[in-house]
Amino acid sequence: SGDYEAFLKPWYDKIIELGKIRSLKYKIGDYNVPYMFILVIFSYISISPLVLIKTLSVIFDVILAIFSSKLVYECIKDKKNATLIQDICFGVILFLPTVFFNSAVWGQCDSIYAAFVVMSLYYLKKNKIFKSFILLGVAFAFKLQFIFILPIYILLYFKKDDISILHFIIIPIVNILMCLPAVIMGRSIKDCLMIYFSQTGTYSSLTLNYPNLYALFGEIFQNQSKVLVLFTIAIIGIISFYLFYRKVKINDNIIRIGLMLAMITVYFLPRMHERYGFLVEILAIIYVFIYRKDFYLPIILQISALSGYFMFLGEFDNLFFKMFSLLQFFVMLKFVIDTLKNLDYDEIKYLNSKNTK
Numbered sequence: 226s227g228d229y230e231a232f233l234k235p236w237y238d239k240i241i242e243l244g245k246i247r248s249l250k251y252k253i254g255d256y257n258v259p260y261m262f263i264l265v266i267f268s269y270i271s272i273s274p275l276v277l278i279k280t281l282s283v284i285f286d287v288i289l290a291i292f293s294s295k296l297v298y299e300c301i302k303d304k305k306n307a308t309l310i311q312d313i314c315f316g317v318i319l320f321l322p323t324v325f326f327n328s329a330v331w332g333q334c335d336s337i338y339a340a341f342v343v344m345s346l347y348y349l350k351k352n353k354i355f356k357s358f359i360l361l362g363v364a365f366a367f368k369l370q371f372i373f374i375l376p377i378y379i380l381l382y383f384k385k386d387d388i389s390i391l392h393f394i395i396i397p398i399v400n401i402l403m404c405l406p407a408v409i410m411g412r413s414i415k416d417c418l419m420i421y422f423s424q425t426g427t428y429s430s431l432t433l434n435y436p437n438l439y440a441l442f443g444e445i446f447q448n449q450s451k452v453l454v455l456f457t458i459a460i461i462g463i464i465s466f467y468l469f470y471r472k473v474k475i476n477d478n479i480i481r482i483g484l485m486l487a488m489i490t491v492y493f494l495p496r497m498h499e500r501y502g503f504l505v506e507i508l509a510i511i512y513v514f515i516y517r518k519d520f521y522l523p524i525i526l527q528i529s530a531l532s533g534y535f536m537f538l539g540e541f542d543n544l545f546f547k548m549f550s551l552l553q554f555f556v557m558l559k560f561v562i563d564t565l566k567n568l569d570y571d572e573i574k575y576l577n578s579k580n581t582k
Contacts (some may be wrong), residue, residue: 226366226538229275229332237264237274239309245269249344250411257420258404258412259366260334265406275332282328282336289340290319293507296347297514298478314514323506323530330537335503338368342504343511346374349381350479356390363397369421373490373504376461377475377483380468384475434499434536436529436550437492448497457493464565473568484508487566488557499533506530529553 236254240261245268249500255262267277294315318324327333341364349357354445361378364371382388404417431439431446431453439446446453468475468482475482487505493496508524529549535544 229278233264233278233332233463236261237268237278240265241267246406248408248411249409252412252416255420257366257368257400258407258417261335270285278334279329279367282332282334285327285334285336285340286388287325289324289336289343289400289507291316291319292340292347293523296343296350297511299347299350300515308351310514314510317514318507318510320504321394321510323503323525323534324326326531326534326538327503331500331534333500335500336367336368338364338371339504339507341367342374343507346483349378351477352387352394355386355395359399360393362396363403365396366400366403370501371503373487373501373506374483375477376465376486380465380475380478380482383469401480412423419525420535423450426486432497434533434546435491435497435501435545436533436553437494437497438550439497440550441493441547444496453493453495457490460489460493464561466488467565468568471568472513478568480508480512481564482568484512487539488560491554492557499530499537502526502533504529519563522556525552525556 228558232254239253240248242248243253246265249258249262249265251481263281263298264274264278267274268275294311297314298311299405301310304310324336327335345357345360345364348354348360358378361371361374376392378502380389382390382393401417402416404414407417408414434440464486477478484505485506506523506547509526513520513523530550532546532549536543544581
């Protein structure tokens with residue numbers, strides 16, 4: 226792909242030029258240290274870097290599928306055919322079009338951070354809080370896009386007594402620990418911590434082939450990216466306050482609420498790449514297998530995401546791309562409204578059952 230020729234391969238070549246392991250001292254590319262350290266390991270293997278890079282991502286496709294299915298089973302283990310549903314979920318995730326295109330075709334690594342996010346949700350559901358936050362920290366060390374799921378953890382902080390502010394400190398600590406190979410080779414901790422800040426300033430376009438709001442009206446808000454970030458945070462904040470005020474049982478609806486907030490984030494946050502909906506698309510599959518409804522949701526998300534993929538990887542009509550952006554808006558809006566209604570209903574049933582007792 227163009228990304229491999231323009232970024233991944235030149236990074237790999239630079240690593241070899243600067244002495245392989247010793248290259249960790251220098252700033253090469255704009256990915257965080259853990260991924261670059263894996264490229265350093267690859268530099269010692271006499272196999273095509275393209276094969277190694279894609280193989281790494283495909284391995285994490287499998288890990289992602291395994292833990293997605295385990296998470297589904299954890300949520301439905303008391304229901305009929307839970308094992309069968311778990312197995313089907315594994316197959317669907319593994320051969321999901323965006324998963325296949327992202328790793329095997331494109332050579333991207335979104336399955337790595339997504340796998341660790343899903344692992345974190347799995348252990349969160351099992352109430353293993355410490356392990357969950359460690360895995361969330363690993364996800365953060367690979368991709369900043371872990372923030373799409375972070376709001377559900379913040380909500381749980383206010384709702385669960387066994388989650389403290391100290392758990393959130395685990396996230397940056399894990400990131401620092403995973404950057405130690407570069408620090409040992411002479412790179413400053415400050416330089417490692419600033420990697421994500423430099424990433425956010427790399428591109429100025431409000432959308433990079435992601436079918437969100439700015440694919441429709443991007444030119445209108447071209448110079449308002451900071452305002453748009455605050456706007457997105459405000460939407461998430463208002464919905465979160467509503468959920469908290471209505472005393473919704475967040476812990477019983479982690480996947481549903483997490484998916485809803487992540488969908489809102491990627492649709493309204495500026496500077497989203499075509500791949501940034503990856504986690505949302507995975508969560509949509511998990512959601513459908515848990516609740517066995519809203520089957521339209523992952524289908525529309527897949528089609529919309531693929532329109533962005535094809536805008537980058539090949540040729541795709543811009544008008545159709547805008548149509549999918551609009552379609553995704555209505556799908557998101559419907560899902561948000563339905564979710565908020567269902568959550569209210571769940572809470573009302575809960576309160577009524579308590580009053581009856």
